[in-house]
Amino acid sequence: MSIQATQPGASSSVLVNWRTPAVIIICGCAIALLSFGPRSTIGFFVQPMSREFAWGRDVFGLAIAVQNLLWGLGQPLAGAIADRFGVLRVVCVGALLYAAGLLMMRYSATPLSLNIGAGVLVGFGLSGCSFNLVLSAFSKLLPAERRGLALGAGTAAGSLGQFLFAPFGVALIDNFGWQSALMVFAALMLFIVPLSLAIATPAAAPSKLTDAEHQSFTTALMEAFGHRSYVLLVLGFFTCGFQLAFITVHLPAFLVDRGLTAQVGGWVIAAIGLFNIIGSLSVGWVQGRLPKRYILSFIYFTRALATLAFISFPVTAASAIAFGAISGLAWLSTVPPTSSLVALMFGTRWMATLYGFAFVSHQVGGFLGVWLGGIVFERYGSYTPIWWLSILFGVLSALINLPIVEKPVERAVAQPA
Structure with a gap:
């Protein structure tokens, strides 16, 4: 497959031979790997930074x-801009914000500067250059028969980043200090800029859109949030964010509280990343054969059972790594079927936007998982209430997804006069 792009003022389209499906997938996966890596190591900075500045969790x-x-x-917002003007500029700006946030985090000495760097800049940076935009680009650039596996590969690449960066981050912190680790991570984010050239999508030219694709932003949102299956999908995605964010940030400290070393926490997070590669690729393949x-x-439901088993028995290095492996199989494997369902229901015209709104629910869950984890621990000296809340949310989301109808939304067809 080759991709044609029309430059403004050009008399004919220019054939860009280098952007084959393989190149698009490889570069997109590299972006997902780099963007997800540092973010997944955040939990390892909690204790050294808290000790240095006398901060509570x-x-x-x-x-x-x-x-x-x-x-x-x-x-x-990032999705809407990407849908309208193309993915390239959004990913580049996101990567620069991400790098700036990590750099500011390195120089943070007050809670305010930490909130601006690790919170605001990295947060907005991730919205522009994380695997969500990569998956949207895959949906637009790749043929339908390759889309499912590519979505699984893009998600798995984020997990590979987690697998590689977790022990790498621990080693950097142990040998060179947390400040140097953040400097290295910030520099690595700059590699996303050249890689984004491969996943550049064309701006939406109104004259070239079909009737279905000519749908306005407002109409697309009204249609999506008036669609019962989309609302159920969005509600279920809340749990994914709650569980992932809580475990990523608080599990390393939880293990140290139980007498294990920081290195064990690094290998548990790495195990989650490694096994999620298997889980995401498997789901990417299976979702074309089973109802999503x-x-x-x-x-x-698997996540809920794994958490229940983990907190019901004594925590050892072996049980922690086993929990990481099982959790990894179900970690980001929700993303391929969720993004595929959005594309199936509404098409790819506003794919990044509508998946973006589903992701808001995911991240609201993430906000609560991290924030409540810190508050509950400081108040009660234990994470136990959050573990049980995670189990409850897992069971509820398992039930919420069952009534989803997997078919394109019915739209009124214009009748000839």
Whole structure:
């Protein structure tokens, strides 16, 4: 497959041979890997920064909660801009904001500066350059027969970033300090800018849109939020964010509280990333053969059972890594069926926007998971209430996804006069 792009003022379209499907997928996966890597190591900075500045975990928890919330709130805006003007400029700006946020986090000495760097800048940066925009680009640039597996690969790449960056981050912190680790991560984010050239999507030219694609932004939103299955999908996605953010930020400290080393926490987070590669690729393949709503329901129920087993027995290095492996299989594997359902219901014209609004629900859950985790620990000295809340949300989301109807939304067809 080759991709044609028409430059303004050109007499004919220019054939861009280098952007084959393989190149698009590889570069998109590299972006997902880089953007998800540093974000997944945030939990390892909680203890060294808290010790140095005498902060409670609620201070750090609030900053990362703000990050999750703004990542979610910025996603629909980033998606709308990408849908209208193309993905390239959004990803580039996002990568620069991400790097600036990590750099400011390195120089943070007060809760306010931590909130601005790790919270505001990294949050908005992630909304512009994370795997959500990559998946949208895949949906627009790749043929339908390659789309499912590509969505799984893009999600798995984020998990590979988590697998690679978790032990890498721990090693950097142990050997060079948390400040140097953040400087290295900030520099790595700049590589996203050249990689984004491969996933550039054309701006939406109104004259070239079909009747279905000519739908306005407002009409698309009204249609989506008036559609019962989309609303159920959005509600279920809340749990995904709550569970992932809580575990990413608070699990390393939870394990240290139970007498395990920081290195064990690093390997648990790495195990989550490694096994999520398997889970995401498997779901990307399976979702073309099984109803996506059943896949989502199974994933959420599996998470609830894994959490219940983890907190019901003594926490050891082996049980923690086993929990990481099982959680990894169900970690980001919700993303391929969720994004596929959005594209199936409403098409790809406003794909980034509508998935972005679903992601807001995900990140509101993430905000609450991180924030409540810090508050509950500081008040009660234990994460137990949050673990049980995570189990409850998992069961509810498993039930919420079952009634989803997997078919395109019915639109009125214009009748000839």
